[in-house]
Each structure stands twice: as C-alpha cells, then as structure tokens.
Amino acid sequence: MTVERAAGFPGVLREWRARRRLSQLELALAAGTTQRHLSFVESGRSHPGRTMVIRLAESLGMPLRERNALLLAAGYAPAYPQDHLDDPRLAPVRAALTRVLDGHLPFPAVVVDRFGDLLLANEALAALAGPVAPELLAPPVSVPRVLLHPDGLAGRIVNLDEWAWHVLDGLRAEAARDPHERLTALVAELTALVPERPRDPGPGYLGFAVPLRLRHGDGELRLMTTLTHFGTTTDVALAELRMEAFLPADDATATALHDLLVRHRARVSPAGSAAPTPGGAGLRGPG
Numbered sequence: 001m002t003v004e005r006a007a008g009f010p011g012v013l014r015e016w017r018a019r020r021r022l023s024q025l026e027l028a029l030a031a032g033t034t035q036r037h038l039s040f041v042e043s044g045r046s047h048p049g050r051t052m053v054i055r056l057a058e059s060l061g062m063p064l065r066e067r068n069a070l071l072l073a074a075g076y077a078p079a080y081p082q083d084h085l086d087d088p089r090l091a092p093v094r095a096a097l098t099r100v101l102d103g104h105l106p107f108p109a110v111v112v113d114r115f116g117d118l119l120l121a122n123e124a125l126a127a128l129a130g131p132v133a134p135e136l137l138a139p140p141v142s143v144p145r146v147l148l149h150p151d152g153l154a155g156r157i158v159n160l161d162e163w164a165w166h167v168l169d170g171l172r173a174e175a176a177r178d179p180h181e182r183l184t185a186l187v188a189e190l191t192a193l194v195p196e197r198p199r200d201p202g203p204g205y206l207g208f209a210v211p212l213r214l215r216h217g218d219g220e221l222r223l224m225t226t227l228t229h230f231g232t233t234t235d236v237a238l239a240e241l242r243m244e245a246f247l248p249a250d251d252a253t254a255t256a257l258h259d260l261l262v263r264h265r266a267r268v269s270p271a272g273s274a275a276p277t278p279g280g281a282g283l284r285g286p287g
Contacts, residue, residue, distance in 0.1 A: 009053075009073040010044045016060045016070075017042075019179075030059035050076045063114075063178045064236045082236040085119055093238060094120075100243065106261040107254075109245040114174065115182050116144045119241070124257065127264035128214075128221075128246070129153060143244075144171060148190050158213035158220055164194035166210040211249050221256055222249035 017027050028038040032055060040046035048056070053074045057067040068078035083090055101109050101122040108128045111120040117140035133151035136142075146152040148164050157163055168190060175183040212223040228243040248254035 009047075009070070009075075010042050012070060012073045013056065014042050016062060016066075019176075020060050022060070027056070027059055031055045048074065050074075054079060061177075064234070064239045066178065068236070080234050080236050080239075085237055085241070087237075090235070090237065097241075097243070104245050104247075106258045107245060107247055108257075109243060110143055111241055111243045112143050113237075114178060114240040114242075115140075115180070115186065116142055116171070118143050123264065124261050125246075126268075127260040128257065130156075142186065144186065144190060148194055150193065153214070154193070156215045158215060159210070161195040161198050162210050163212055164190070165197045168194070212246065216256060219252070221253045223247065223253065224249050 017024070020027075022030075024038050024042070025035045028035045031038070031052070033052065037046060041048050041052075050071070053071055053076060054067070057070050062070065064080040065082070068080055068082070071078055085094055097111055097120055101111070101120060104124070105122055106124050106127075108125040109122050110118060110125055112118055129146070129152075132146055132153075133149070136146050136149055136152050144167055147157075148154050148160075148167060154160055154164075168187060171183060171187050171190075175187060212221075212225065214221040214223065223246045226245045226247060228245070230238045230241060233239050248257060
C-alpha cells in the first residue's frame, strides 16, 4: 500500500506544481531545496523525507486536506487532524463561532464549509431569508443554492445578474484553489439558473465590490458582505470554514434589519419564552 502511494507521489506533485504555474526552480527555491533534487523527486529517482513533503505542500499553498493526501501518496501518515465541527474536541471553537455570530445581530451571518454548506447561522439569517422552498432546506443546506435558486432568494435580488456572477466567480476561485467535483457540479448547476453575465454592467459597476440588493416592501435592502476564515489553524475542518456576514450599506437597511429580527422573534417564540439561541439557529422561513 505504501509502495503504491509512493509511486503516485511524483505525479501528484507535478500536477500541483502545474496548477500553481510554478517552474521547478521557483518551487525548489520556495521549499529550500535545489532544482536538481526536485527534478529527481518528480521523476521518481529520489524519495523525499516527510519534512520535505510538508515544505513542498506549504510552498504550493495546498489546502490542509490535500497536504494530508500528498503525505499519504508519499507513504507517510497524515499530519493534520480532520475533525468535524461537531467533534467534542472542537467544542470551544464552536462556542467561539457562536459568540461571533451573536455579535453580528441584528445582521445576518453564517458559517459554511468549503462547499458552501451551512454549519451555523444566527437567527437574523432566517429573518432576512423569509420563506424558502423546503427542498432547498434539506441537509446539507447549500447557502449559494439558497441565494441563487428561483425558489430561494433569487426572486428578491434586484441586481441578480451582477450579484449571481459575484457568487459564481467566488465558487470558481475556490474550486481552482481546492478542486473537488462537488464544487464543479455546484457551479454548473447554478450557472444554468442565473442570467447571463452582463456584457455592459453600467457606469456604477465596481468589479468585485458588488452589493447585495434585496427587495423589501416598497424599497430595498442594500447589504455588504465580509468573509472571515481561520488563518493559523492546523485542523482541516477549521481551515475550511468560512464565516460570511451581511452588513448594512446604509442606515435605512440597518433599521430594517433590526425590525425584521424583532418581528421574526415574535413569530417563532411563544409569549414569555426565551428567544432562540442565535448561533444555533438554522436557515428556515417564518413559522
């Protein structure tokens, strides 16, 4: 088994170097070795030590999950734990994330995995989303799908043609960084659902800085988004987490989001009962 993995290591390494568009010399310098040694490694004439495999993976900017796979291909045990967020060992992290989500109230915020699947959300998300088709809420709940599907939020997005491609470009960038068939399939599915990319976005177009504009009553909500991730973790699950917060772009939106949350709580909480725990709330429509 180890021999088979080691035999596959040179090909995996060459594939990742090509994906990152690095020459042998560039990768060798970044990993602290010589081009000659790297050439021998890629041809299978030399077998690298565990430390060198880790240095090569680091220099290639490989996701932690893929670094484990590279170590296995070279015949070494994985170096990075792959616990799930529900694992008791990560309970302090989950509690910390919940506190951060709570801190964003009354503004919506979610924690998703590398596929965009919902892991945690505060209750403001449900207040903002409103009714969503039940099939979109079957686990795992895909946040990009809920946003862009006609039975999700797509019908309320004023600038769907621009914002949908903002989301799709982000998914494509993630797929390029960390390839997986699920991401590729999701991009293909959502691309078929949204309008074509605008040929002439207009004078107000600002590239990646695309606000989310949602119809709300007789007006609209204008939202900015922020993305947060763990930058110094050695755990695969944590490295793949993303927290996205939807923040008001004007005072009117801030007031409307506050009012939405108050009305949502009144609908879902019986009189006299405690409000639901924000960090544990899922994405669901009003009851």
